Amino acid sequence: MSTTGTRERLVTATIELLRTRGYSGTSVKQISAAANAPMGSLYHHFPGGKPELAAAALRDAGVAYGQLIPLLLDPYADLREALPAAFTTAAEQIEQTGWINMCPVGTVAGEIADAEPELRAVAAEIIASWIEDGTAYFTGRGLPEDTARELILGTLTALEGAFVLSRTLRSTEPLHAAGRAMSARLSQLTVRDR
Amino acid sequence: MSTTGTRERLVTATIELLRTRGYSGTSVKQISAAANAPMGSLYHHFPGGKPELAAAALRDAGVAYGQLIPLLLDPYADLREALPAAFTTAAEQIEQTGWINMCPVGTVAGEIADAEPELRAVAAEIIASWIEDGTAYFTGRGLPEDTARELILGTLTALEGAFVLSRTLRSTEPLHAAGRAMSARLSQLTVRDR
DNA sequence: GTCTATATGCTGATAGAC
DNA sequence: GTCTATCAGCATATAGAC
Secondary structure, three states: OOOOOHHHHHHHHHHHHHHHHOOOOOOHHHHHHHOOOOHHHHHHHOOOHHHHHHHHHHHHHHHHHHOHHHHHHOOOOOHHHHHHHHHHHHHHHHHHOOOOOOOHHHHHHHHHOOOOHHHHHHHHHHHHHHHHHHHHHHHHOOOOHHHHHHHHHHHHHHHHHHHHHHHHHOOOHHHHHHHHHHHHHHHHHHHHHO | OOOOOHHHHHHHHHHHHHHHHOOOOOOHHHHHHHOOOOHHHHHHHOOOHHHHHHHHHHHHHHHHHHOHHHHHHOOOOOHHHHHHHHHHHHHHHHHHOOOOOOOHHHHHHHHHOOOOHHHHHHHHHHHHHHHHHHHHHHHHOOOOHHHHHHHHHHHHHHHHHHHHHHHHHOOOHHHHHHHHHHHHHHHHHHHHHO
């Protein structure tokens, strides 16, 4: 019975706009229009205005995005197979959606790192939780703790970088190359562990 | 005897502002103030306004940044040593400069990929030239063409992604992990070639 | 080429009726 | 909780004297 609430629509619309236009490139009017919510409602639900709304949107998107990691990797018994497959899925996704980023966190983080300290801190929290959860996931799949952390760091780094390059070049080549690189990294790490 | 021209000062100031505030986050007034040039001069030198000036700034910064690759890697006879050393240098740089990105291209590219088609095309040109020049460089250092291209793609991807993560987290850890990952990739690629 | 003054529209945010 | 009307300030861009 859950009719979509105004607050929820505002957050969803903000996520969408942040993914495509970034933080400075998105106006509160655009958000209120996209969410079909008047200005007054926006400032009722988010008295802190644009920064507070953007923080809520980043947190929501960050949680959803973090859950993708186990979702994409679970189907494969061998991680060496799972990693490049995940990058391939990401490449198909971004091409099919017209080269729009799946997640606003990387886009916004790069843009506001020096200009909006509070939002930067929110993005840092989100990324730190990805690292923590990813380390736990890889540990659960049999890797030692420090190997697991090294691997999730490399994977997140390669993924964010490849999104920027693929989006800009309008080519899946960087995402595929990143997937192969992380597969190589994993092989080397696991050989060492034996 | 070259006194700094107005046009040059405008481009330099724009590079600096794009690195820290991004494209949408930078106003032409900020630029004209930082360059000590009045509005009229800005529109005299760049009749196309903000987009034209930003394109010129990205191109200039892109060329300078591309020249860093040979500069950082030449000192090392072994590429396996050179790659992680270059990432370490980047990590020291970004920490010492207060976590400011060295290059505006990645930051701006992520932010405007969907909103500013002309600028996106400029960023794509720059990245494509990095890939081309990087491939030529690695080929010159003895790698086969496709190995060289795979390596520069992975390196640029890891570098851009690691900058975003390190800048946001205020930690050099992602840059160091990325350097180790690319070193592993190179080892695997060169072993295969033998 | 340089500079000031200004036009026009959009920004984030608020007041107050409903 | 919702919505309209409106604010003051800043955005990009231009006109025209020097």
